[in-house]
Amino acid sequence: MPKPRSTASRPETAAPTGVKVLPTALALLLVLAGIAYVVYYVTAVYDDQTPKRLADLGDWNWLIGFGLIFLGLALAARPSTPLGRGRGVVVGMLGCFLVGLIWIVVYYVTSQDASVPLVSELGNYNLIVGVGFMAVGFIYATHWE
Numbered sequence: 001m002p003k004p005r006s007t008a009s010r011p012e013t014a015a016p017t018g019v020k021v022l023p024t025a026l027a028l029l030l031v032l033a034g035i036a037y038v039v040y041y042v043t044a045v046y047d048d049q050t051p052k053r054l055a056d057l058g059d060w061n062w063l064i065g066f067g068l069i070f071l072g073l074a075l076a077a078r079p080s081t082p083l084g085r086g087r088g089v090v091v092g093m094l095g096c097f098l099v100g101l102i103w104i105v106v107y108y109v110t111s112q113d114a115s116v117p118l119v120s121e122l123g124n125y126n127l128i129v130g131v132g133f134m135a136v137g138f139i140y141a142t143h144w145e
Helices: 021-045 054-058 060-075 087-110 118-123 125-142
Strands: none
Touching: 021 054, 021 060, 021 118, 021 125, 060 087, 060 125, 087 118, 087 125
């Protein structure tokens, strides 16, 4: 029968860190700001072309809005946030993969009809948005243990 190891010879394990409020709040704020920006652009700026400063940006508005969403989701993949640890990683990964896949499928199915509000305004940029969600899913996949 082997003798039990002493505590001095055991490998040290890192102490588990808790969820930090600042990265979690920042990730949530970025996602909500991106959603608000896209909604504001589609409802107020896209048709009326006012305010002129936002209308002059043209297609860059899509990059700003969806870029904020993707940045917030990527920041949420850090281990210091709830989505970046344990089962949250799987939820974030599969969620982003499914949203990206559904986004592209909806675009292809409705591209002739163009009755879906945001999909019709984005045009071929829908592919970039769908692939962007999938890319964020891959960020989560790299954190999966």
